[in-house]
Amino acid sequence: MSDHETLKVYAAQSEKYASLTDEFLSSDPLLTDFIAALPLGGSALDLGCGPGTAAAVMANAGLQVHATDAVPEMIALAAKHPLVHAEIQTFDQINGTNLYDGIWANFSLLHADRDALPDILKSLHTALKPNGYFHIGMKLGTNTARDSIGRQYTYVTEEELRALLTTAGFTAIKKHTGSGKGLDGTYADWIALAAYG
Template sequence: MSDPKTIAIYDDRAAEYAGMTDQYNTTDPRLVAFIAACPEGGRVLDLGCGPGAAAARMAEAGLAVDAVDASAAMVEMAARHPGVTARHATFDDIAGEALYDGIWANFSLLHAPRTDFPRHLSGLHRALKPGGVFLIGLKLGKGEARDRIGRLYTYYTEDDLMDYLRAAGFTPTDIKHGQGEGLDGTVSPWISVIAHG
C-alpha cells in the first residue's frame, strides 16, 4: 500500500479498527486453515498485518511471524504481541526468494492500484517457498474507488482474481465467499482464496 490518504486513515483510526476486527481475526476459520497448511515452526509473512491479531495467533501456534504494514500506528500495535516481529513496509518492500512457508495477505492488497497488482503478486510468489501456502482476501466488484472515509480500494471479480493468481504462478486450491462490514460502515461482499506457490 502506498496511497498516503489510505495510510493516514489507518494511522488515525488504528484503535477503532482493532476494536472492530481483533476478535474475529483471532478465530477466523481461514486463519486456522492457513496455520494448519504451514509446517510446524515455519516462517510466515503477514502482509498488511494491521493491529496484529492474526499475527499473534500465528505466533501462538508456533510459527515465526514477520508482520508488515504501511501504517506506523498499526505496526506499533502489532509489535506489542508476543512472538510478532513487526516492521513498517509497503508492498514494494517485500523482496527475496523462497523466504516464507506461508504468506497471509488478508484484505491488504485490495488497497493497491490495479496496475501494481501483478507486480506485487509476482514478488510474493518469489518470496514464497515452492509449494508454500498463500492466502489473499479482497472485496468483490469492479474498478477502483474510495470508500466513505476515503480509503482507496481496487475491486476484483472472481474470474479476474483467478487469472491474476495463475499468471503470477499460484495454484488456487480453496475459495470462499462472504460479506462483512468495513470501517466505513458499509457491508461488502468478499472473496478469500488459498493458493500454493
C-alpha cells in the same frame, strides 16, 4: 500501499480498527486453515498486518511471524504482541527468495493499485518457498473507488483474481466468499482464495 489518504485513515483509526479485527480474527476459520497448512514452526508473512491480531494468533500457534504494514501506528500495535516481528514496509518492498512457508494477505492488497498487483503478486510468489501456501482476501467488484471514510479500494472479480494468481505462478485450491462489515460501517461482498506457490 502508497495512497496517502488511505494511510492517513488507518493511522487516525488504528485503535478502532484493532477493536474491529480482534472481534473476528481470533476465531477466523480461514486463519485456522492457513495455520494448519503450514509446517509446525514454519515461517509466515502477514502482509498488511494492521494491528497484528492475525500475526499474534499465528505466533501463538508456533509459527515464526514477520508482520509488515505501511502505517507506523499499526506497526506499533503489532509489535506489542509477543513473538511477532513487525516492521514498516509497503507491498512493493517485499523481496527475497524462498523466505516463507506461508503468506497471509488478508484484505490488504485491496489497497494496492490495480496495475501494481501483477508485480506485487510475482514478488510474493518469489518470496514464498516452493509449494508454499498463499491466502488472499479481496472485495468483489469491478472498479476502483474510495469508501465513505476515504480509503481507496481496488475491487476485483473472481475471474480477475484467479487470472492474477495464475499469471504470478500460483495454483488456487480453495475459495470462500461472504459479506462483512468494514471500518466504514458498510457491508461489502468479498472473496478469499487459498493457493500453492
